[in-house]
Amino acid sequence: MERVAIVIPPITDFYYTPHRGAFLGARYVKNFLEKNGFECKLFDFPNKKQKKTKLPEELGYLKPYIEKNDGLFFKEYKRFGYSHEKCKKEIEDFSPDRIILSLFAFAYAREFLDFAWFLKKEFPEIPIFAGGSGVSCFPEYFEKTGLFNALFCGEIETTGKEVLKALNGKIQGIIKPARFTEENELDFIIARTLSTKRKNHYSTLLSRGCPKNCAFCSNFIVQGRKFRTVPIEKIETTIKQLKLKNANINFEDDNILLAKEYLLEVLKMIKKTALDTTFSFENGIDHTFLKPDFVEQLIDLGVKQFNLSIGHIDKNILGKNKRPVHVERLIETVNLLEKKEIPCIIYFITGLKDDSFEKTMQTMKFLEKLHCLIGISPFYPVPGIAGFENKNIFEEKSPVLTKGSSFYPWNNSLTTKELIEGFKITRQINLSKRKH
Ligand code: SF4
Structure with a gap:
C-alpha cells in the first residue's frame, strides 16, 4: 500500500492554543485517501513542542513593546513544533511515497515554505503537494516557488478525483473545485x-x-x-x-x-x-x-x-x-x-x-x-x-x-x-x- 504523510509544519507566533489544534481539514484529506487505498499518517507538528525563538525581522517594530515587559504584552516569540531535523526524522520513519503539506492559515506561509524547501532538499525523490485554507486563498503564491507537484484548493470531497490523479503523477498544478460539497x-x-x-x-x-x-x-x-x-x-x-x-x-x-x-x-x-x-x-x-x-x-x-x-x-x-x-x-x-x-x-x-x-x-x-x-x-x-x-x-x-x-x-x-x-x-x- 502506498504511503502518504500529511504534515502540518511547525509555526511561529506569540501564542498558540493546542486544544484548538485539531487540523480538521487535513484529517478530512486523510480520511478520503484512506478510503481510496492509501496508508496515511498525520503529523500535527504545532501540537508537539514549544520553544522560544527569534522575533522575525519584519516584526522589529514590536521590540519596544516586548522589552517594556509591563506584564500586559507578550514576552517572547515562540516556535510551536519540533526542529526541522526532528520533524524530518519522524517523517522518515514512516517512509512515505508522497508528502502533503497542509497550511491552515496564510499567515504562516513563511514557515510553511521554509519547511517545504527543507523537505525538498532532504527528500528530493518524494513528490511534495500542498493544500489547506492557507493555500486555497492564494495558490499562485505557492505555485511560483516550483516546490510542489500540485496544489489542492477547496474541499477534498469535490476535488478528490483530481487529487488522486495528481498523487499518481497524472496531473500537476493548481487543482480547484468546480462546485462545493453536497x-x-x-x-x-x-x-x-x-x-x-x-x-x-x-x-x-x-x-x-x-x-x-x-x-x-x-x-x-x-x-x-x-x-x-x-x-x-x-x-x-x-x-x-x-x-x-x-x-x-x-x-x-x-x-x-x-x-x-x-x-x-x-x-x-x-x-x-x-x-x-x-x-x-x-x-x-x-x-x-x-x-x-x-x-x-x-x-x-x-x-x-x-x-x-x-x-x-x-x-x-x-x-x-x-x-x-x-x-x-x-x-x-x-x-x-x-x-x-x-x-x-x-x-x-x-x-x-x-x-x-x-x-x-x-x-x-x-x-x-x-x-x-x-x-x-x-x-x-x-x-x-x-x-x-x-x-x-x-x-x-x-x-x-x-x-x-x-x-x-x-x-x-x-x-x-x-x-x-x-x-x-x-x-x-x-x-x-x-x-x-
Ligand atoms: S460570514 Fe458567516 S462564518 Fe463568517 S464571520 Fe460572518 S457569520 Fe461567521
Whole structure:
C-alpha cells in the first residue's frame, strides 16, 4: 500500500492554543485517501513542542513593546513544533511515497515554505503537494516557488478525483473545485486535541459554508456560502465508537446556530451516549441567534461556556462590514449567563476599516460594563476577502504581517501603537474583572 504523510509544519507566533489544534481539514484529506487505498499518517507538528525563538525581522517594530515587559504584552516569540531535523526524522520513519503539506492559515506561509524547501532538499525523490485554507486563498503564491507537484484548493470531497490523479503523477498544478460539497457527502470527523486530569478535549465541525457576508471573514473561500450540515446518523455512529469520558467537544469555526434544531438534536444524542460530555464554541457563536429559552436549553445540555462574537459595537462600522448586531439580545444573553453562573467571553475586532482608537475604546467601555471577559482581535487580512481581492499586496508584504499578533495596521484605521494599547487595556480590564 502506498504511503502518504500529511504534515502540518511547525509555526511561529506569540501564542498558540493546542486544544484548538485539531487540523480538521487535513484529517478530512486523510480520511478520503484512506478510503481510496492509501496508508496515511498525520503529523500535527504545532501540537508537539514549544520553544522560544527569534522575533522575525519584519516584526522589529514590536521590540519596544516586548522589552517594556509591563506584564500586559507578550514576552517572547515562540516556535510551536519540533526542529526541522526532528520533524524530518519522524517523517522518515514512516517512509512515505508522497508528502502533503497542509497550511491552515496564510499567515504562516513563511514557515510553511521554509519547511517545504527543507523537505525538498532532504527528500528530493518524494513528490511534495500542498493544500489547506492557507493555500486555497492564494495558490499562485505557492505555485511560483516550483516546490510542489500540485496544489489542492477547496474541499477534498469535490476535488478528490483530481487529487488522486495528481498523487499518481497524472496531473500537476493548481487543482480547484468546480462546485462545493453536497450535504450527504460530508463525513463526521472529530479529533482529540488535548487531555488533562479533568477533561479530554475534542474538536469537530458540524457544518460547512455560511450564507452571511461579513467582510472580514474568509470562510467562503474554502467552504462557499451554501450552508450544509453533517448527517446526524454519521455523527451517532462515530460518537458511539468513541466511548467518550469526561469529554468537552468544541465546535470550531462552525456557524451552527443557523441550524438550531439540528444542533439541539446532536447535543441530545451525544448526551444520551456520554452524559458527562460538555460543549463549547471556542471561536465564538453569533449572538444574534440567541434567545433566552434557547440559551437555557444549551446550558441544560452541557454548554459550559459561551464565546460570543460581535465584530464591533459601532453600527456604522458593522454596516460597512455587513455584520449584523443585536445589542438588546446580547445584553439579555449576558445577563442570563450571569444569573446561571456560566462564563462568557465576547470577541470583537479592532482595526477594521473606518475604526478608530476612540471607537475601539467605546466598544471596550460597553463590554467592560457587562458580566463577561473581553476578547480583542486585531484585524488581519486573508488574500481574497473584501478589500483584499487584489492579491498583489501579499506579494509585496511578508505573510508574517498577516498574523493577528503582528498588530499591523492593514486598514490604517488604528496605528500599531493604538492596536497594542487597545489590547493592553483589554487585558487590564479582564484582570480586574477576574479579581472581582
Ligand atoms: S464571520 Fe461567521 S457569520 Fe460572518 S460570514 Fe463568517 S462564518 Fe458567516
